Amino acid sequence: MNLGSDPAPVPAPDYPEVAATALPPGWVAVTPQAVDAGDLLALLHRHELVAHGSASTTRATVDGDLSAAGLQTRRHQLLRDESARARAWATIYDRAAGRVLVSVVVDPDLEPRTADLVADALFTWAAYASADLGFDRGLAVTQMDSGAFADDARQQRWLANAGFTHTRTWWQMSRPVTPADAAPEGRSEPHPGVVVRRVRLADDGLPAQVDLITVHDVLEEAFTDHFNHHVETFDEFTSRLREDPGHRWDHWWIAELVDDSSPAPRPAGVLVGAVSPGAGDAPDGSYVAYLGVLQSARGRGVARSLLTAVVVDAAERGRDRVGLEVDADSPTGAVDLYTSEGFRTAYITQSWHRDLPVGS
Template identity: 55%
Template sequence: MIPDESRFEPDPEEIVGEPPAALPDGWVVDSPDPADRVDLARLTQLLRDHERQGRGWAGAGVDDVLVEVSEAGLRTRENVVVRDEAHLARAWGSVHDRAGGRMLFLHVVERGLPDRVARACSDLLVEWAVGQAVAVGSARGLDVQQIDTGAYAGDERQARWLTDAGFTRVRTWWQMSRPVVADEADLVPSIDEWSDRGVRFRQVRRAGDGLPDDSDLRAVHDVLEEAFRDHFNSWEETFDEFLHRLREDPGHRWDHWWLAELEDSDEPVGALVGTVSESGAGSSAPDGSYVSYIGVREAARGRGVAKGLLRTIIADAAGRGRDRVGLEVDADSSTGADGLYTSMGWVTKYVTESWHRDVPVV
């Protein structure tokens, strides 16, 4: 269940106290203000600069920041900023109560700060995140709370800070993309519903008011929970947590959710949740689609379920005039999923890493 109130400590000073001596005079720890346009624009700039340094280009926008700092987002998140003497945010941290035992941590420090100051900002963000891990872990009744953060492969500054702060690099992820052309709109008979080899592929049903069928949504959740049960760092997520989190995504669309069912029994055996990857304000480039989740139940593997779902989102993207479909794959997985993606035209655009630290809850 999604809590009515956040499990986090809202006052950053309760965790970190006085700013470290390495910070210049007048620099303070504070909370961001999503109602302040200057603050919102500054956080967006910090995030975009972080992306540009890490992978070569920026993709984040204001909506991505609002997911973290808006009033709705704060049901499962908390944020902190380090401000200079002019009240400008120079570093930003965000934590997300993702699932029982797993807390995500966003860690962004302004590029170009002097090394000593930048490191002090990083240490402060980590200290705050550890305190939040204790708070959320305690509220969940855990003995240990995992902090899960990330870095772009090759970002030596971030890797050095995380290593020194007690994090361990645990996984590598290929961020892949596949070009889409208009003719691929005919890749499947219909993106609404089609069948192949005894498997039916269809969109999640929606009622007259446009809202999705609850039983279909639960079927998607059940399929994905089962499909990912043995995958790296999989944590059980309730249906309410799952739905709340995916609806927060700025690219969320109900008509980007598909189910795969056995025709002879109507049993759901596969699911794909897609989103829109917008090209950004002012850009003339087409939008793209993104595979947020794809999963197939073990008993149905080898029947072309995953390939059928992927063909469906490719056809859907082509029909919408989009030019690409992106996804993420575990570079260390033994499932061979990367072979399927490569055979269907996906290539790696950049690489990210997962870094973990286990925090005892006292």
């Protein structure tokens, strides 16, 4: 089934492709394959340089999106122009029940009217494909979750035209790391009653199942009061994080409370980290994908202790930075904590949402 420019989603047994009639003459829409990764990376870098000032997406990330594992949860449309050059790319990602991540990237080198036409076609496709995913999950409504750099007025205009609303602002923060951070005198003072340890590994080198369950359960409970939290099953959580090319099991930490009120350590917080590749010959960094603290344990230095663990680990590995994302309107005081620990905002992004009726 093909579709033109009608934005109204309808349930269908299979999601459609972008119709040739919705595209400039000579353009084609295809489902990208692994062989297209180089073209897609170049497209992403052109977009990032104009919208943000630097290109950060890695080849490993694109390869992961197009891998067999990545294609289990993602659907793609690649648009090539009359010369077969990759000009636009849309992806929808089945992130969790009721939430679909949407990415639409359009070549900044296109003249404005052509770019608007292409963006409209891809956002229309994304709505149909998102509705189809929601239909498969048995939902009446699903959330389309997309985003833009704060300085990218073009992307923001397209999102608004496609029915999205700006819902949140995020600070992308980074803290420099030096060898001195690994020295005892360079670390924050340990907090009484808080012990941080890595996720334990079993004899086969894989993480102990009980610790992975602990990480998942703590994050689900800790994020209940956070913006746009959607429940994610244990299998969805672990499978998704293992797809990340920066994933490393030895970058997962659990913070436990140890005091006289309980004879055994009690999980209080967790941090899931990853490797953040450096550009060119630059050193790698570490990235905090998740840091969650149970409400009952907040105010006891758990988050600060976990941050110290990842900073020390990064310094010991010879990395030059630790990065993270934080909700600019977080009710937990996270922004103040990160600022006090030396993190500074590198750039700003936005979340844009659309609640999409799926039908039945």
